[in-house]
Amino acid sequence: MVDVNNTNSDYLDQFEAALEKIGHFLYPSDSPLHNAVKYALSVGGKRIRPLICMQAAEAVCGKPSQALQAAIAVEMIHTYSLIHDDLPCMDNDDLRRGKPTTHKVFGDDIALLAGDALLTDAFSILTSKEIAQSLYGELPSLDHIILQVQLLSKAAGGSGMVYGQACDLYWTGRVGAKKADLDTIHINKTGKLLGSAAALGAAAAGGTVDIINKFKEFGELTGLAFQIKDDLLDTESGTGKSIGKDAEAGKLTYATTMSRGESEQAASYYTSKALASLASTGLQTSRLESTAHMLLERTR
């Protein structure tokens, strides 16, 4: 039987090595962006999106390393979103994962630009032949590369993650939201990028459009469950954020809208729907399943 945790740490070691390697393709040490980007990328997230991306490639009978290029692009987008989200004009957070946020260390202006650079260059990394050669040795098909750009930009842009952020702002301090409004925020803000991680991994390994779409759905629903869990954990210690920060900021979250029991039930429900999407592919997807369970059961 596969030891899932060991395999995950193998994936993550591969990812960190690739990120380190590609780091040299990014900004030279004399660029004013170098330190801020390096800091933001290395502040040590859980690397959930890269993990799911690599597991998705493997599930379609590819190699996890085929998804490294896509995994880096998705993690760059995730990292930019955290930098911008933490800025004073947004959530004004001083801490992220227990460490000072990028703008606290480098200033608001450089943080803004570091985010812009990561967002833009994610598309450069994703479509670079040289990086594909260097990380895996072969290119995905041209069709699959273009599909990946479409999937990532739609998941991250103004009809995806940024839309979720805008809805989040809209509802902050406002009353009258329905559960559907909350789900709109979560599915866009968190679900879509996680969905793109799964979809890009499958695309990088040459998956069919049908499989790619099912993996996307798996990731989106897993992301929704993940965000509900995140809302609940915000009310507890141990996340590296200030406890109860969401409620204090007047944010619309599961924890501030419904009972703990109802929230936990919703997280379980969306996880089971995510697993059903996976099951409908007929593929061997035990690693992706384990990741979905791990995210549901995490305590921080």
Added chain:
Amino acid sequence: MVDVNNTNSDYLDQFEAALEKIGHFLYPSDSPLHNAVKYALSVGGKRIRPLICMQAAEAVCGKPSQALQAAIAVEMIHTYSLIHDDLPCMDNDDLRRGKPTTHKVFGDDIALLAGDALLTDAFSILTSKEIAQSLYGELPSLDHIILQVQLLSKAAGGSGMVYGQACDLYWTGRVGAKKADLDTIHINKTGKLLGSAAALGAAAAGGTVDIINKFKEFGELTGLAFQIKDDLLDTESGTGKSIGKDAEAGKLTYATTMSRGESEQAASYYTSKALASLASTGLQTSRLESTAHMLLERTR
């Protein structure tokens, strides 16, 4: 003989119609991003990048309409850069082209997100088959689509426009800069995106890599001359910005670093180098030449 001004206005009418059409592909009217993005895109810039993009397509014996998709993507990137550049944590500008800046109208948070959305979705627009069909009726080759993503992301990202912005910040209020530092700012901040406009236009119409690179060089040098001219115009009235704003902010510019005569000479020099790049293609490029002259001679 072709009446260049009339032709330009034909191009620009085509561009505005396409932008209006694609606007419907962007954000629905109930999205919190809709108004901010529409405002920023329609605040009426000179549309220099779309014009150069369409003229470049024509110069490689394509149709100007083949470049509409790329022209919209480049203008979206340009627009996002203005929104972010005007934010309080950057240049803190209240006016742009004589009108209130996006964050003054919609708030810093929505302005930040509108910029993020435009930047991300530029890549979605650039790679969309549906939009290619709708604007021109045919797709560029897959190779040319991927090349366009590479050209645009490299021109706009942390080794291009965003790098120029970061260098601009670095030198603000600092002494000891050399003319080379100033050129590094200008070529990155302004030249590279203009270069990508010319390169993408040529790529959209199926130009060879050699021609695409020469057009890129033409656009970069034209952009450098454009920015020197912009620095000079900042010291005069009529640009819609406050007069002398750059000097007041301690910005490193041509106007604050060398004499008017030397600056004008530099702008002419870079324009003539730009024209030499064009001439080296052996193509019929009179419209691009006229645009370079028009930018050098403009009075606002």
